[in-house]
Amino acid sequence: MLNQIAQAIVLGGYYALIACGLSFMLSVMRVINLAHGSLLVLGGYFLWYLGENYEVSPFVGLLALVPLLALIGWALQRFLLARSARGGELLPILTTFGLSIVLDNLLFEQFGADTRSLAPYIGDMAWDSYELPAGIFVGKVGVLTLVAAIVLLGGLQLFLSRTGTGKAIRATAEDADTAGIVGIDARKASAIASAIAVGSIGIASAALGMRATFDAYAGGAQLLFAFEATIIGGAGSLWGTLIGGIVLALAQTAGAAIHPQGxxxxxxxxxxxxxxxxxFFLPGEFTYRLRRIAGLAK
Amino acid sequence: MTTTNLTSIRIERWTTASVVAVSLCVAAIVALAVAPAVLGAGAVDRLTALFIYIVLAAMWNALAGYGGLVSIGQQLFFGLGAYFTIRIANLGVDPFIAMALGAIVTTVIAYPVGRFMLKLKGGEFAIGMWVLAELAHLLVNLDTLIQGETGTSLISLNAYDIGLRRNLIYWLALATMAGLLSALFFLLRSRTGAAIQAIRDSEEAAASLGVDAIRTKRLIFVIAAGGIAAAGALWLASAISFQPKTYFSVQWTAYMIFMVLVGGIGKFEGAILGAILFFLIETWFAAAGVWYLIGLGAVALIFSLVLPKGLWGYFADRTGLRLLPVGYVVRE
Known part of the structure; x- marks a missing residue:
């Protein structure tokens, strides 16, 4: 029981890590990027390719992957999101969904149906574990992932609250026009936010490949995990995303305990x-309902 | 003080072009109804698929184009329509009646689902629907009748002679398509339709005029779910086999989005045009496999960026041509 909970918390760290970029983009750009999972898998293939062909460790590969994804994020905002946002708030959903279909199938075309893993390129770490009290063992990769999620989410929170750029991004998210009046370059702020959101996917890509295998069409399921962790934790809250990831993993663990396919x-x-x-049970909603019953609100 | 000369303004619904177009549509449906007499088995099967695509496109268009509800999870209703058909047919009910019941059961389920999910907005609604589709897929897999991903078949259809069966499914698909399109056509022309189109153009403005947006959206949600469930049941009848993975695949929604984006979102004619184009592209290029899918995604992406109103939207804006009149035109 304790062991299962410990494993679930570690798995929750993984969900929080893959949700990080999605949650960040949702909270500061009000955009749900449906290509999130596909970009995650793209990053996984990038690291695998470096390991397979040049024997580059995924940790070193990240030094190239994160800037590359940040560049993709910048381009995504500049050429797709900014353009499609002009056609209403629904168009970006369709644009990023179209992008995910293109990416998934291009990856399949390029890498075929074989599943890939980064485990061969990280040495002993792939199977090493830490021993906790009460005889519980947790995998090193899992612990590292959880730590990475905490550091990344905390770092982003600090960045948003403490730095000038972070404040500019938040101001743009609140009201781009007003932000413009006080001298904030909204276009630049959005592009930076998108670069950070997509760049952070790279770290999740490494976790994806180190803890399990993936294939070209793995993006959809990962997008749903990331989305669920974000929503469970409360959309728009970065720390909530960490809780959301852990709750999701605990629920999955409980499901599996009840039924083999659960x-x-x-x-x-x-x-x-x-x-x-x-x-139905939000504080505001609940009091509103009470007032409605009492005839005080419409 | 200036006065407007009201006599110089005419409000038109039926134009010459639209009278001709609607007459042609009726004639085309009559011609299609007798077509199996001269068509080969392959052509009948392909046309059945086309009718199903038109239903899917029209339903997703009703949802997104008119209701402003983008859903990535409409495969939920496609899969459930097929699943309940199998389930009900297994009770010994005639397969064709089971199809109708399957669609009805799914429509009934769609009502509470809509009430719940419509509390979500924008992207949360879009992916939330996808989560529901995945959940339904997993739950259907648990049904021992379905045997997990192995799937099962609508075996009782074998009681019908193969030629008769093919034609019956064809006629059912044609009738479903014609029925749903007419229902949508008359709905959009009614008072509710005016509300729907007002919401499409601006939800805030519509609400300020007293349009109950949420009720109208719930109605569209249920109609779209029912139509897509019927399409799922029809697809099952023509394919016979039911594998949950195939029916609950997000690919169905991807196809719907492609058809509506290319044809013209929020345009009655656009969805039909998009479905016909998708049907032709599939006929010619499906053999290209992965590149075909890459092409579909890329085309949808390019349309949403460059031509967000789709081909029909672009064409109608340029020419003012409306073939199936669901709105009014003010002429001076």
């Missing part, structure tokens, strides 16, 4: 339950 079902049900709670 792992994913448990996660999806937790997502729906959280939505349910959000709709």
């Amino acid at each position: 792992f994913l079902i448990g996660g999806h049900l937790a997502f729906i339950l959280v939505l349910f709670a959000r709709f």
Whole structure:
């Protein structure tokens, strides 16, 4: 039991890490990037390619991958999101969904149906574990992933609250026009936010490949995990995303304990339950309902 | 003080072009109804697929184009329509009746689902629907009748002679398409339709005029779910086999988005045009496999960036031509 909870928390760290970029983009750009999972898998293939052909460790590969993805994020905002946002708030959903279909199938075309893993390029770390009290063992990769998630989410939170650029990004998210009046370059702020959001996917790509295998079409499932962690934790809250990831993993673990095929079902049900709670039991909503019953509100 | 000369303004619904177009549509449906007499088996099957695509496009267009609800999870209803058909047919019900019941059960389920999910906005609604589709897929897999991903078949259709069966499914698909398109056409022309189109143009402005946006959206959600469930049941009948993975695949929604984006989102004619184009592209290029899918994604991407109103939207704006009149034109 304790062991399962410990494993679930470690897995939750992975979900928080893959949700990081999605959550950041949602909170400061109000955009859900449907190509998020596909970009994650793209990063995984990039690191695998470096390891397979040049024996580059994924940790070294990240030094190239993160800037590359940040560049892709910048271009994504400049050429796709900024353009499609002019056609209303729904168009970016369609644009990024189209992009994900193109990316997934290009990856399949290039790398075929074989599943890939980064485990061969990280030596002993792939199977080493730490021993916790009570005889619980947690994998080194998992612990590293959890730490990476905490550092990344905390770093982004600090960046948004303490730095000038972070404040400019938040101001643009609140109201781009007003931000413009006080001298903030909204276009630049959005492009930087997008570069950070997509760049951070690279770290999640490394975790994806180190802890398990992936294939070209793995992006959809990863997008849903990231989305669920974001929503469970409360959309727009970075620390909430960490909690969301852990709750998602705990629900999946509970699901698996109840039924052999219950792992994913448990996660999806937790997502729906959280939505349910959000709709019907929010403090504001609840008092509003009371007032309505009392005839004080319409 | 200036006065407007009201006599110089005419409000038109039916134009000459639209009278001709609607007459041609009716004639085309009559011609298609008798077509199996002269067509080969392959052509009948392909046309059945086309009718199903038109239903899917029209339903996704109703949802996104009119209701402003972008969903990435409409495969939920496609899969459930097929699943309930199998489930009900397994009780010994005639397969064709099971198809109708399957679509109806799914429509009934769609009502509470809509009430719940419509509390979500924009992208959260879009992916939330996808999560529901995944959940439904996993739950259907648990049904022992379906045997997990192995799937099962609508075996009871074998009671019908193969030639008769093919034609029956063809006629059912044609009738479903014609019925749903007419229902949508008359709905959009009604008072509710005016509300729907007002919401499409501006939700805030519509609300300020007293349009109940959420009720109208719920109605569209249920109609779209029912139509897509019928399409799923029809697809099952023509394919016979049911593998959950195939029916609950996000690819179905990708196809719907492609058809509507290329044809023209929010335009009644656009969805039909998009479905016909998709059908032709599939016929010619599906053999290209992965590159075909890359092409579909790229075309949808380019349309959403460069031509967000789609081909019909672009064409109609340029020419003022409307073939299937669901709105009014003010002429001076």
